[in-house]
Amino acid sequence: LSSAVETTGQSRAEAQSRAEAAKIEGAAAVDQATLRAQASKIESDAELIRLTQARQLELHYSTSTANLEIEKAKRLADIEISEFKEHVAAIGPKTIQAIATSGPDNQVKLLQALGIKSTLITDGRSPINLFNTAVDLVGTPQRQ
Structure with missing residues (x-):
């Protein structure tokens, strides 16, 4: 009887240790999945910020370029007007x-x-x- 109790106790202990190991492995897998999801979210947020900044810089560049072209056209028109006025005044x-x-x-x-x-x-x-x-x-x- 004592060997049966000992075998039963040993089997019970092994089952509890396997259950505890499976519980720990499951918790570790959940924690690992949670951390991977958080890392993926951080990477996605960083990419979104980078793309947003890139688009803002592109918009600023386009706006600046357009403003420079407008200013250039205005100055050329002013030069042409002043030349015409000078010609008229000279004649x-x-x-x-x-x-x-x-x-x-x-x-x-x-x-x-x-x-x-x-x-x-x-x-x-x-x-x-x-x-x-x-x-x-x-x-x-x-x-x-």
Whole structure:
């Protein structure tokens, strides 16, 4: 009987130790899965932050580039306006009026003096195609 009790006790002890080992392994697997999930969430959050910052930088770059292009266009327009004003001031209003009331050849000279490269002027009877209009439309280089 004592060997049966001893065998039963030993079997019971082994079963309890296996159960305890399985319980510990299960808890460790749960903890490991939890930690992996947390690590994955941290990695995903970091990637999201990185992508968000990259998009913000791209947007800032695009906005800055567009603003610079706008500023450049404004400055070029201002330069062109000031050049035109200088040409008009250099020629003088009376000279411009005299040339404008004269024939088409003088009108062409007036427009050339004002720095106008391409213009179509008509009085309703006879159109005058000036300078580089046809060349600009066709796209061939002008020979000089």
